[in-house]
Amino acid sequence: MTILANTYQRGLATLLFCMILLSSATTLVFTLARTSLAEHRIMANEYRSETRHLACETGLEYARAWLLNNEPAWQIDTDGHYTLSVPLPTDLLQQNSGIRVQIRYRRQDLNSPFIQIQVQASRDNHALYNIAQFVHYQPGNQNNTLARVLVVPGTWHDLGNE
Amino acid sequence: MTWAMNNRTGHWHHSGSTLIGALISMLILSIGMGALFSMYINNTQNSAHSRHVTAALTYARARIETLRFDSGTNKLPLSGSEQLQDNNTLFQRSWLTRENSSQDTRHITVTMRWQDSSGEHQITLETMINTATATDLAFLEP
Numbered sequence: 535m536t537i538l539a540n541t542y543q544r545g546l547a548t549l550l551f552c553m554i555l556l557s558s559a560t561t562l563v564f565t566l567a568r569t570s571l572a573e574h575r576i577m578a579n580e581y582r583s584e585t586r587h588l589a590c591e592t593g594l595e596y597a598r599a600w601l602l603n604n605e606p607a608w609q610i611d612t613d614g615h616y617t618l619s620v621p622l623p624t625d626l627l628q629q630n631s632g633i634r635v636q637i638r639y640r641r642q643d644l645n646s647p648f649i650q651i652q653v654q655a656s657r658d659n660h661a662l663y664n665i666a667q668f669v670h671y672q673p674g675n676q677n678n679t680l681a682r683v684l685v686v687p688g689t690w691h692d693l694g695n696e
Numbered sequence: 697m698t699w700a701m702n703n704r705t706g707h708w709h710h711s712g713s714t715l716i717g718a719l720i721s722m723l724i725l726s727i728g729m730g731a732l733f734s735m736y737i738n739n740t741q742n743s744a745h746s747r748h749v750t751a752a753l754t755y756a757r758a759r760i761e762t763l764r765f766d767s768g769t770n771k772l773p774l775s776g777s778e779q780l781q782d783n784n785t786l787f788q789r790s791w792l793t794r795e796n797s798s799q800d801t802r803h804i805t806v807t808m809r810w811q812d813s814s815g816e817h818q819i820t821l822e823t824m825i826n827t828a829t830a831t832d833l834a835f836l837e838p
Contacts, residue, residue, distance in 0.1 A: 596826075
């Protein structure tokens with residue numbers, strides 16, 4: 535009986551040892567996989583956020599440059615604000631294919647020097663990112679043809695993906 | 697494996713079962729460990745890739761910011777390439793700027809390339825800057 539019991543216990547011990555070893559290793563690797571997945575998600579989020587943010591910044595810079603170099607023809611909208619309809623160049627973004635940038639210019643009234651520029655980055659008509667910035671606009675005149683556009687400090691807003 | 701009856705107890709038992717059991721356990725363990733090891737290698741590669749992309753993004757962003765604030769002074773060439781060593785990885789940073797003088801804008805594209813155990817990778821960031829920043833600065837003066 536003693537011999538038999540010892541024989542069975544040796545097998546059981548091996549089995550238990552293997553199972554414990556395997557389950558420990560599995561737990562360890564799965565924990566590592568979760569960490570790795572979290573790292574991957576953070577990286578992907580950062581990359582997406584950076585490309586969208588840069589797309590919006592591109593729109594903002596383009597809007598400022600456009601105001602400097604063009605004569606804006608303001609139109610009143612249904613809310614009583616003055617807006618601009620500016621066609622964007624097709625090569626505004628070359629590498630971020632699929633990301634579309636839309637720019638909106640808003641002004642309370644024609645006497646106000648402040649213009650709000652809102653830029654939206656979207657893909658497949660789904661808003662990805664929105665930013666807004668106020669600029670102080672001084673149009674050029676016949677004596678001094680240069681218009682001036684100054685970014686109003688502290689008015690940069692991250693509107694998220696509203 | 698041979699089966700024999702114990703004379704004292706009258707129970708059947710099989711001699712050699714412990715060895716075979718151990719071998720089967722070893723086989724199962726080795727298959728499991730092999731799968732886990734492969735998963736571990738995969739995880740390590742993914743983790744390294746994430747780290748490399750994050751580093752590449754930082755370097756690309758830094759170059760865009762340098763070009764943005766360098767637009768007035770032009771210390772940096774409008775296009776160029778350089779190598780950067782980050783831990784054990786060699787990154788190739790290339791940038792290209794395209795002027796649009798009619799709109800006072802400059803289009804910037806920064807590409808980061810690197811190679812690791814899972815192959816060659818690259819990311820590209822692009823933006824546009826308004827080169828008329830000097831006008832803004834002049835406006836600030838009384």
